[in-house]
Amino acid sequence: MLDELRKEQPLDAIALAVPGPFDRRTGELIILPGMPQAWHGPWRGLKLVEELGNRYHCPVYIENDANCAALAEAHLGAGRYFSNVVYYSISTGVGGGIVHDGMLYSGRHDTDLAIKSYGPNT
Numbered sequence: 001m002l003d004e005l006r007k008e009q010p011l012d013a014i015a016l017a018v019p020g021p022f023d024r025r026t027g028e029l030i031i032l033p034g035m036p037q038a039w040h041g042p043w044r045g046l047k048l049v050e051e052l053g054n055r056y057h058c059p060v061y062i063e064n065d066a067n068c069a070a071l072a073e074a075h076l077g078a079g080r081y082f083s084n085v086v087y088y089s090i091s092t093g094v095g096g097g098i099v100h101d102g103m104l105y106s107g108r109h110d111t112d113l114a115i116k117s118y119g120p121n122t
Contacts, residue, residue, distance in 0.1 A: 002056060014052055014060045017068040020093065026050065027062045033093040065089070067104055070097025 002011065020033040027049025049060045070087035079085035079099065088096040098105040
C-alpha cells in the first residue's frame with residue numbers, strides 16, 4: 001500500500017499505531033497482544049522504525065495504539081472541549097492513554113496507563 005501511495009506523491013512521514021508494548025528507541029515490538037504465541041517469533045526483534053525508515057526514506061514514528069486513540073479522541077472527538085482526557089481501551093487487551101494539556105502523557109518508563117492486560121495468548 002505504501003509503495004502504491006508513494007508513486008503518486010513522496011511520503012513525508014509514517015506513523016505506526018502498534019498493539020502492546022514496544023521499545024521506543026528501536027521501534028521493536030515486545031509482545032503482540034491477542035495473537036497466538038507462535039506469531040510472535042517473526043515480529044520479535046524486528047526494528048520497525050529502522051526498517052521502514054530505510055525502505056521509504058522518511059521519518060517513522062511509533063506509538064501504542066491506545067495512546068493514538070487517546071490523542072485522536074482528545075483532539076478530534078468528544079474530548080476536544082477539554083484540557084485533560086483519560087481514554088480507556090478494551091479490545092485485545094485493556095489499556096488506555098492520558099492526554100494532559102493537549103499532550104500525550106507518558107509515565108516514568110514510557111508507560112501508558114498502568115492497567116495493561118494482554119490476555120492469555122501473549
